[in-house]
Amino acid sequence: MNAGRLIARVAIGGLFVGHGTQKLFGWFGGPGLGGTDAMMENLELRPGRRNAVTASLAETIGGALLAIGALTPVAGSLITGTMFTAIRKVHFQRGIWNTGGGYEFNLALIAAVTALVETGPGAPSVDRALGIERKGSGWALAALAAGAAGSTLAIEAGKRFEEEPEPTGRFSRERATAEEEERAGATA
Numbered sequence: 001m002n003a004g005r006l007i008a009r010v011a012i013g014g015l016f017v018g019h020g021t022q023k024l025f026g027w028f029g030g031p032g033l034g035g036t037d038a039m040m041e042n043l044e045l046r047p048g049r050r051n052a053v054t055a056s057l058a059e060t061i062g063g064a065l066l067a068i069g070a071l072t073p074v075a076g077s078l079i080t081g082t083m084f085t086a087i088r089k090v091h092f093q094r095g096i097w098n099t100g101g102g103y104e105f106n107l108a109l110i111a112a113v114t115a116l117v118e119t120g121p122g123a124p125s126v127d128r129a130l131g132i133e134r135k136g137s138g139w140a141l142a143a144l145a146a147g148a149a150g151s152t153l154a155i156e157a158g159k160r161f162e163e164e165p166e167p168t169g170r171f172s173r174e175r176a177t178a179e180e181e182e183r184a185g186a187t188a
Contacts, residue, residue: 002122009066009121012112016063016079024056043089045154046161054154058082066113069125073134073143076117080147083110085154110144117143 022030031039033052040055041048062078065071083106091103098104120127120135127133 001124005116005119005122006069006124008112008116009069009125012079012109012116013063013065013067013075016059017067018063020056020059020061020063023052024060040158043158045085045089045158051154051158055082055085058150066116066121069121069127072121072125072127073117073139076113076140076143077146077150079113080110080144081150081154082147083107084148084151088151088155110147114140114144 018028019030021027023036024033026032026035030036033049033056036052036056037048039048040046040051045051058078059082062075062082065075066079087103087106091101091106094101094103096102096104096107118135118137118140120133122128125133
């Protein structure tokens, strides 16, 4: 048994499952998808709903996979991707230290998960039981790079996403008239 790796996997993975389900379902006092959608829009990660679902699932699934030691490099890339995005969109401008809202905790999680990918999940784990354990520096760097690439894609896609423009001209007047008619019907 690899007690240290098991404890790290279960603790980090379990916390990510909790963090993801806060966003996804509103569990543990979280905002749920509605609040996460609004947060993503605020962070210019558009469309907000798609990014809310993606981030929530990445944290929930990545955390669950890490906790049970299944597809560990995939788990590492999902978790590091969300942490890179959190650093870039929320914490970086606040400096490194957590006391000021900085990114030290996110960076520590990225380092811990990368170390787990490098050393492998150990025993007991699904990867070891199925004989598919992948570990080493190459796997760790690949998971780290995949997480960074996923974060970059999400941020860049958010910059390029354009919301539907408000109707102008004739269509704007027709919409305003229809809304006025609806209000008049509701008060009658």
